[in-house]
Amino acid sequence: MIELDHVSFTYHGRSEPVLADVTLSIGEGELVLFAGQTGAGKSTLLGTINGLVPHFTGGHLEGTVSVDGVTTRSRPPREFAHLVGVVGQDPLAGFVTDTVEDELAYGMEQLGLSPQVMRRRVEETLDLLGIAELRRRALRTLSGGQQQRVAIGSVLTTHPKVLVLDEPTSALDPTAAEEVLATLARLVEDLGTTVLMAEHRMERVIPFADRMIYVPGTGGVVDGTPPEVLKDMPIAPPIVHLGRLASWDPLPMSVRDARRRASSLTLGTPPVRTTTAGEELLAASGVVVRYGPKVAVREVDLSLRSGEVLAMMGRNGSGKSSLLWAVQGSGPRQGGKVTVEGKDPKTLSSAAARALVGMVPQTASDLLYLQTVAAECEAADAESGTEAGYCRGLLDRLAPGIDPASHPRDLSEGQRLALVLAVQLSAAPRIMLLDEPTRGLDYTAKAALAQMIASLTAEGKAVVVATHDVEFVATIAHRVLVMAEGEVVSDGPTGEVLGGSPAFATQVAKILGEPWLTVDDVGAALPQEVR
Template identity: 80%
Template sequence: MIEFDRVGFRYHGAHEPVFADVTLSIGEGELVLLAGRTGAGKSTLLGAVNGLVPHFTGGHLDGTVTVAGVSTRDHPPREFAHLVGVVGQDPLAGFVTDTVEEELAYGMEQLGLAPQVMRRRVEEALDLLGIADLRRRALRTLSGGQQQRVAIGSVLTTHPSVLVLDEPTSALDPTAAEEVLATLARLVQDLGTTVVLAEHRMERVVPFADRMLYVLGDGSVVDGPPAEVLAGTAIAPPIVELGRLAGWSPLPLSVRDARRVAGPLRGRLPSAPRRPTPARTPLLTASGVVVRYGPVVAVRGVDLDLGPGVLALMGRNGSGKSSLLWALQGSGPRQGGTVRVGGADPKALSAKRARALVGLVPQSAGDLLYLDTVDAECAASDTESGAPVGRCRALLEGLAPDVPGDRHPRDLSEGQRLALVLAVQLTAAPGVVLLDEPTRGLDYLAKAALARMIASLTAQGRAVVVATHDVEFVATVADRVVVLAEGEIVSDGPTGEVLGSSPAFAPQVAKVLGDGWLTVADVAEALS
């Protein structure tokens, strides 16, 4: 179905190719996972499948890419619309209509399908992705996860032979991610659809994958069965890391496989460590916070105290996490309640003063970037924050090393762009830092670097709130977890208690070992 014949690609002005001499063949009805470090070239490789690379991006492409016998060299991307459906990293950037139902129908309209066929496929997509209640909602009023499901649905309605997805579950809660992946697996098995997806949260996708492509970042690509490829990769999901630690062979790729061989390991482990509860001297106090969007109540009278340490804010898509963060920071709507930071309400302060008290990195990190180069953004951040020259750049190097200073921020990968915005916000050294889906687009090593930076912030006595669906990251960094549902707090407690008792939010190590174990690092320390 997809053939790469000695394919190489280099962006204009770049000294090194993104990939070189890549030859591979992907057959009909395969689900292929594309993995690699942040910025290694995964999105570029995906873009080559339907000719967006190089017809849209520019650059020089060597070799030949064909889909169902049609060459991307000889045909523009629009002529692949009936063959290849593409879902990008930023769903909102790809929307062309105003409402969910219109977006689901748009692609079919361009292909000239009959109205009755369009209506039937729209209903099928709404049901498959669990978004029937959103059909008349404006796209810009949806949460990031809801937008992502709509983007996937808009591609599915055209019934392409090949689906190309760039981090399709990055903004979805665990349950929604499982539903989307199960839908993709059903398309592969029942309809013979070929699916190629790039995903940093490999623990979600590996059990479904037939093959794995690992982009090394030096121009080469490793191709093989997931267990074989993951045996030697620098990044791997927690369950594989646990298998490496325990010496299991073959490496397990699912919780079920790991549990079958975990008995001896459980017998060697003492009681799980208990994380100390941080001091609760409040740096931020919120009382009765209410956020409404017209008749929709997003946050219902939330009370929350933030002390030094890391609080993880979790909940299904649309539960009110982002709305609460914006209300706490002061830039977003707040129809009721009070917020106090250092005796002041951030909403009543100038943007500069509020930023020095509470820093916020939003889901769409690129919204905060407005200059032409990475170096210019860093320099402006240093100046606006009154920080020493070079502080922002040093923070960026700690999160995503070797980001070119002359690169336009819009040309960065999603992970690199998020790291830049985080560095910009941290330059002001606020006492309270709010992060909305900060691990989106970050690989495991980049997340480890982010965890170290968060630890350094809390060591300085700051409060950090991480709103995320990434349960593995929460297990690593959080002292406390708050779960929202329909704008209300339904659970608030230590990380081990909240995650360990939840079938939806439990990390992989907890599912395998139980008894309060959360991370591979905890297990390694106990064994040593």
């Protein structure tokens, strides 16, 4: 189905190739996971398959890429629309209509399908992805996760032979992610669709993957089954790290496999998670947010103390982002009261509000406006009054090796997010709000972000993270707040909320049960001779 024959690719202005002499053969009906660190070249490799690389990106391509016998060099990307469906990292950037139903139908209209066929496929896709209630909603009013599902649906309706997805579950809650992956697996099994997927949250995808391609960032690739590739791969999901820690051979690829072996582990006392939370920094009561007739946040109370990390979780559209913006002061708030150091951010100027409460939105690239990475970092240092190079130092900890002369829009999604995080953290306000900060970040970058959050709390700051990444929450949060339908349905210590929830449990919690959450917890409780 897909053939890459000695493919090399170099972007304009770069001396080193992103891809170097890559040869791959991918058959019909395979589900292939592409993995690698942020900026390693996964998106570039996927882009060659429908000709976006180099027809759209520019650069120099050597070798041959063919899909179903047609070479991408011979035709423009639009002539591959019936063969290859692509879902990018930023769903909103790819939408061409205003409403959900219109977006699902648009691709079929371009292919000239009959109205009867279009109607049937739209209904099937709405049900497959669980978004039937969104059919008449404006795309810009949807949450990031809802937009992600619509983007996937808009491609599924055209029934392509090859489906290429770049971080398809990054903005989805755990339940929605499982539903989408199960849908993709059904397309592979029932229709013979070839699915290629780049995803940093490998723990979600590995149970579904037939094959894995690791892009190390050196130009080449490592190809094999998930157990073969993960055996020596430096980045890996928690279940693989647990298997390495326990010296299991072969390494488990599913929670069920790991649970069967877990009885052999001899563990000591479970870890006790404590917080050094101090004075109250933020108090909010009765917060209400409406968008027209829709109530997004319903009389929510919230408090934050210095040294505390609060994780905000809940299904897509539950009101997490709306609550964050209402607390920061930039978003709408029709009711309630918010006090930060005796002031309401909503009554202050934008600059004064940012000095109290910093905010990194889901679409982090909206905050980037200069021509180079170096200029963004220099502006951040100047605006925050820090020493020269401070922002760049933060960026190197999150995503090292980014060319300072690069345009921010040319970076990968994960690299752009890392840059915005570095810019916002340069100001170091007492309270930092992060909306889906791990979207597009690999395990190494997430570990660096976790260390950065820990250093902020050690300085007495408070951090709120709205996320669907349960593994990241288990690592950094002292407390978890779960929202549903705009209301708080649970608020308590991380171990209690995650360990006792089938939807939000980590891989380790699913294997060993409460109160075990992370591989580090298990490692600390193993006998010294086993570690």
